Amino acid sequence: MVNCLALQTSKLEFKMRNIMEWFVKASLFCCVAIAILVTLAIVLLMLIESIRFFKLIPISDFLFGLRWAPGALTTEAPLGYFGIVPLFLGTFLITLIAMGIAIPLGLFSAIYLSQYASGQVRTIVKPILEILAGIPTVVYGFFAVIAVSPLLHDVGTYLGLSISSESALGIGIVMGIMITPYIASLSDDVLASIPGAIRDGSLALGATFSESIKRAILPAAFPGIMAAILLAISRAIGETMVVVMAAGYSARLTANPFDAVTTVTVQIVSLLTGDQAFDNPKTLAAFALGLTLFFITLLLNLMAIRIVRHYREKYD
Amino acid sequence: MTEKSSQHPSNFLTSKQLHKRRKAEQRFKAYGISTIIIVISVLLLLLTGIIFKGYSAFTKTEIALEIFYDPKVFKESIPKAILKMRDTGSLIRRALQKEFPDIKDSDEIRKALQLISPNARISLIRKVVEDPRLIGTTRLTWVSASDNINLFIKKPQQRKLPAYQRQLDDQKIAWIDQLRERKKLRQRFNVQFFTNGDSREPEQAGILGALMGSFYTMLVTLLLAFPIGIGAAIYLQEFAGKSRLISLLELNISNLAAVPSIIFGLLGLAVFLNFMDFPRSSALVGGMTLSLMTMPIIILAARAAIQAVPSSIREAAEGLGASRVQLVFHHIVPLAMPGILTGTILGMARALGESAPLLMIGMVAFVVDIPHTPLDPTTVLPVQIFSWLRNPEQGFIENTAAAIMVLLLFLILMNLAAIVFRKRFDHKW
Numbered sequence: 001m002v003n004c005l006a007l008q009t010s011k012l013e014f015k016m017r018n019i020m021e022w023f024v025k026a027s028l029f030c031c032v033a034i035a036i037l038v039t040l041a042i043v044l045l046m047l048i049e050s051i052r053f054f055k056l057i058p059i060s061d062f063l064f065g066l067r068w069a070p071g072a073l074t075t076e077a078p079l080g081y082f083g084i085v086p087l088f089l090g091t092f093l094i095t096l097i098a099m100g101i102a103i104p105l106g107l108f109s110a111i112y113l114s115q116y117a118s119g120q121v122r123t124i125v126k127p128i129l130e131i132l133a134g135i136p137t138v139v140y141g142f143f144a145v146i147a148v149s150p151l152l153h154d155v156g157t158y159l160g161l162s163i164s165s166e167s168a169l170g171i172g173i174v175m176g177i178m179i180t181p182y183i184a185s186l187s188d189d190v191l192a193s194i195p196g197a198i199r200d201g202s203l204a205l206g207a208t209f210s211e212s213i214k215r216a217i218l219p220a221a222f223p224g225i226m227a228a229i230l231l232a233i234s235r236a237i238g239e240t241m242v243v244v245m246a247a248g249y250s251a252r253l254t255a256n257p258f259d260a261v262t263t264v265t266v267q268i269v270s271l272l273t274g275d276q277a278f279d280n281p282k283t284l285a286a287f288a289l290g291l292t293l294f295f296i297t298l299l300l301n302l303m304a305i306r307i308v309r310h311y312r313e314k315y316d
Numbered sequence: 317m318t319e320k321s322s323q324h325p326s327n328f329l330t331s332k333q334l335h336k337r338r339k340a341e342q343r344f345k346a347y348g349i350s351t352i353i354i355v356i357s358v359l360l361l362l363l364t365g366i367i368f369k370g371y372s373a374f375t376k377t378e379i380a381l382e383i384f385y386d387p388k389v390f391k392e393s394i395p396k397a398i399l400k401m402r403d404t405g406s407l408i409r410r411a412l413q414k415e416f417p418d419i420k421d422s423d424e425i426r427k428a429l430q431l432i433s434p435n436a437r438i439s440l441i442r443k444v445v446e447d448p449r450l451i452g453t454t455r456l457t458w459v460s461a462s463d464n465i466n467l468f469i470k471k472p473q474q475r476k477l478p479a480y481q482r483q484l485d486d487q488k489i490a491w492i493d494q495l496r497e498r499k500k501l502r503q504r505f506n507v508q509f510f511t512n513g514d515s516r517e518p519e520q521a522g523i524l525g526a527l528m529g530s531f532y533t534m535l536v537t538l539l540l541a542f543p544i545g546i547g548a549a550i551y552l553q554e555f556a557g558k559s560r561l562i563s564l565l566e567l568n569i570s571n572l573a574a575v576p577s578i579i580f581g582l583l584g585l586a587v588f589l590n591f592m593d594f595p596r597s598s599a600l601v602g603g604m605t606l607s608l609m610t611m612p613i614i615i616l617a618a619r620a621a622i623q624a625v626p627s628s629i630r631e632a633a634e635g636l637g638a639s640r641v642q643l644v645f646h647h648i649v650p651l652a653m654p655g656i657l658t659g660t661i662l663g664m665a666r667a668l669g670e671s672a673p674l675l676m677i678g679m680v681a682f683v684v685d686i687p688h689t690p691l692d693p694t695t696v697l698p699v700q701i702f703s704w705l706r707n708p709e710q711g712f713i714e715n716t717a718a719a720i721m722v723l724l725l726f727l728i729l730m731n732l733a734a735i736v737f738r739k740r741f742d743h744k745w
Contacts (some may be wrong), residue, residue: 017639024641025555030575031547032556032565035563035615042579058572105351112348125352127735132359134727136669138698139720142705143362144715146369177358184355208337209666210344231574238576241698245705265578269675272585287731294575301574311375 090261097172106183190224370717518711536603545614581673617659
């Protein structure tokens with residue numbers, strides 16, 4: 001009798017337990033679903049708004065147009081000019097300069113830290129890199145506006161060059177400094193994951209340290225470093241605050257690093273920070289720009305993530 | 317033997333080659349060291365530059381005036397006096413005329429009024445509200461000096477410039493010197509920088525509004541991103557199998573962590589403001605937007621922490637008959653908590669410094685009032701830095717740098733907390 005009761009209650013408890021388990025599992029799944037919904041919402045929303053935009057402005061004019069002037073209303077273009085070529089030219093010019101600084105600086109500091117530095121140096125320099133990586137982008141923007149751009153302008157006047165105080169060069173330099181710790185810490189992780197046997201083998205064959213690094217470690221780490229660089233490029237393209245603070249607003253078709261350029265992110269901000277009706281072509285254009293930006297960075301990120309995954313399996 | 321072999325041509329070649337290789341080695345190492353030096357010196361340059369530009373914002377100049385608290389101005393009840401700010405201006409004008417008896421015409425009096433901050437009128441009203449007995453008396457009252465005076469006192473080298481390059485003309489400088497001689501000019505710690513909201517006048521602008529805005533925004537972000545992030549991480553790590561769909565989900569979350577922040581701003585604008593119609597410029601919408609970008613960071617950190625819990629613990633719990641949920645919530649999550657919290661603090665630190673998505677949802681608006689609830693319009697510290705820098709007045713540059721110092725202080729504290737956490741609770745399995 002007592003046994004029977006115990007069996008019954010425990011059966012009931014087991015049932016309760018199963019229901020609880022199911023309930024907890026379902027609510028945890030909801031958390032994942034939110035993360036997915038965010039991506040879906042981003043893509044859907046930008047697609048819908050972009051389609052509305054492309055009803056007003058043909059997509060070919062948007063992708064291949066050489067003039068960006070949303071405010072200029074002429075009989076030729078009654079809604080304004082929405083060609084993104086100059087925006088992307090500016091974005092890529094700045095990214096190129098930034099990468100020209102960040103790749104050598106970041107890579108060499110990662111190599112030095114992971115291969116040469118003593119434990120003591122590492123414990124000092126690693127946190128410094130982390131601090132640099134943790135400084136908000138507005139601070140770098142301040143640095144560009146207050147120090148770097150005026151300095152370049154003055155140097156330019158001294159040398160007889162005309163360097164705009166909103167030049168792509170100044171912004172690129174600051175952005176390069178900003179991205180250096182990012183590349184350094186990503187490549188440091190990659191270099192640390194290379195099995196020591198590769199280096200030891202090379203050293204045992206009589207190669208010097210630098211030869212082992214150049215001939216054995218770097219080739220093994222190459223895919224990982226490529227992934228780091230791709231992620232860094234994606235960050236430079238999507239970076240907003242530095243360019244909003246230090247770059248110009250007017251779009252120009254130029255590849256001269258001394259000129260003022262504008263970028264995709266600057267235009268998104270300038271199109272949306274005014275008070276406008278939501279179905280204004282300018283507002284819709286911001287979403288079309290956002291969609292383009294999203295796809296470019298998505299492509300870079302996916303490539304990087306794929307390389308990292310593939311490569312992790314190889315050495316684990 | 318040594319004599320002979322060292323003259324052997326092939327050995328000669330090797331030693332030359334060795335020399336070259338050794339040089340290359342040294343060069344390579346020197347590149348490494350110099351990049352490290354460059355990185356460190358850039359950091360030092362950045363920090364010293366900000367401190368150099370910003371330290372002066374923590375002091376401000378005040379001028380003492382013999383103010384006669386005229387009963388005619390304050391005869392109405394106090395709340396009405398606030399409507400009559402122009403009249404308190406007349407008190408200041410009279411006090412200035414008494415201070416400088418050589419003032420002749422209205423042009424000169426207007427010039428003298430430029431010594432005093434426009435907000436001094438409000439501070440007089442506040443004084444009377446605090447202590448109504450002042451009415452009818454004459455008191456020596458310290459009021460804040462205007463922006464130009466403030467800058468002039470802080471940068472005395474301005475005096476040597478030719479007149480057309482200065483903000484102040486000779487007469488104003490003469491007045492300042494007179495005030496200084498009579499000991500009616502002083503430098504004080506700028507309390508208002510920490511107790512005021514934003515202002516159009518640099519000497520009156522403070523960061524309290526932005527600080528409170530940042531606080532509410534971070535609160536909303538944490539409340540949303542932390543539970544959802546942990547929940548998603550637990551599901552992916554413990555309950556989801558290894559299907560194609562799950563690996564697609566993982567890819568999606570890794571990608572979400574690298575999406576440019578401005579895209580989240582577009583999403584916030586379209587969904588929270590235009591679709592759901594939440595209050596514009598509010599900390600609620602800001603926090604919701606930032607939680608979207610903090611969530612993937614927390615998910616990635618939490619998954620790594622959960623993964624690091626050794627399987628012996630799993631096996632022991634399962635061997636004793638624990639269900640999946642019991643295993644996860646009684647054993648794995650508590651053990652992974654330090655790692656999860658470290659990741660959360662770092663994610664929150666990133667959210668605290670983030671400004672681009674908040675520009676999209678109108679948090680760049682000029683707000684004087686200090687927010688009291690997450691629904692009030694507000695700004696946050698990094699956006700305040702951005703909008704101050706756009707101001708043409710010179711005085712805002714030091715305010716900007718000082719606000720950056722405050723922001724960096726908070727970020728360093730958060731990072732230190734993360735490091736301490738990691739050190740303190742890190743299990744070596």
